[in-house]
Amino acid sequence: MQVTVIxxxxxxxxxxxxxxxxxxxxxxxxxRLNILELxxxxxxxxASPAQEDAAKRAEGSRIIAAIPEGSYAIALAIGGEQxxxxxxxxxxxxxxxAGRNHITVIIGGDLGLSxxxxxxxxxxxxxxxxxxxxxxxxxxxLEQIYRAEKINRGExxxx
Numbered sequence: 273m274q275v276t277v278i279x280x281x282x283x284x285x286x287x288x289x290x291x292x293x294x295x296x297x298x299x300x301x302x303x304r305l306n307i308l309e310l311x312x313x314x315x316x317x318x319a320s321p322a323q324e325d326a327a328k329r330a331e332g333s334r335i336i337a338a339i340p341e342g343s344y345a346i347a348l349a350i351g352g353e354q355x356x357x358x359x360x361x362x363x364x365x366x367x368x369x370a371g372r373n374h375i376t377v378i379i380g381g382d383l384g385l386s387x388x389x390x391x392x393x394x395x396x397x398x399x400x401x402x403x404x405x406x407x408x409x410x411x412x413x414l415e416q417i418y419r420a421e422k423i424n425r426g427e428x429x430x431x
Contacts, residue, residue, distance in 0.1 A: 273364060274304040274374040275417060278338050280331050280381035281312045283407045295414035302421045307410075310334050312381045324383055332386025335378055343376040345393040347385055348409055352396035361420035377417075379409050 283289050299305050311334075313327035339345050344367065355363070367375065378389060382405075390396065399412055422429035 273368050273421075274306070274343075275299075276306045276308060276340055276343060276374070276376040277379065277410065277413060278308045278310065278335055278376060279379040279406065279410050280310050280335070281406055282309065283410060285407065288407050288411055291411045292414060295411065295418050298418050299414065299421070302425075303417070308338050310338060328380075328383045328386045329388070331381055331383070332389045335380075335385070335389050336392055339376050339378075339392065340374060343374040344372050344395070345376045345378060346395045346397055347378045347390055347393035348380070348399060348413070349385060349390060349396040350398060352398035354398050354400070357416060357419045358423060360416055361423035364417075364420050365424050377413055379406055379413065381406055 283292060296305060296307070310331065313330045315323050315327045319327070364375075367373070378385065378393065380389070399409060404412065419429060
């Protein structure tokens, strides 16, 4: 299985950088992992709604251009489906069996994802009804993919 994570914005907090690095290290023997970090669109601190929309569209264009051809794109989005860890494991296994062996998980920046990105993704997932920073979401996504891989291998991490 190949997994690409496209994420907008840098992870600035050391504790999150360390957590992300730990899950990258754990995942490398299990899957082919590629993390693409795209820059946030610059905008004034007191940006108008129109400026924020323009920034989100610009980020969206870069995201769409970065989605690997043939990859199954999954958007993290408010209002998306909520899956358990077991659901993630089951779907990763189903996709692999069906020959869909490259998925891309897309994490927007603080403005979220543009309509163009959302319409490009056949699946939208929500991590929780709670709100997390987009930097935290990156670590959570990697942890859940790692957990799913361990579940699919029948290994004890998921307990």
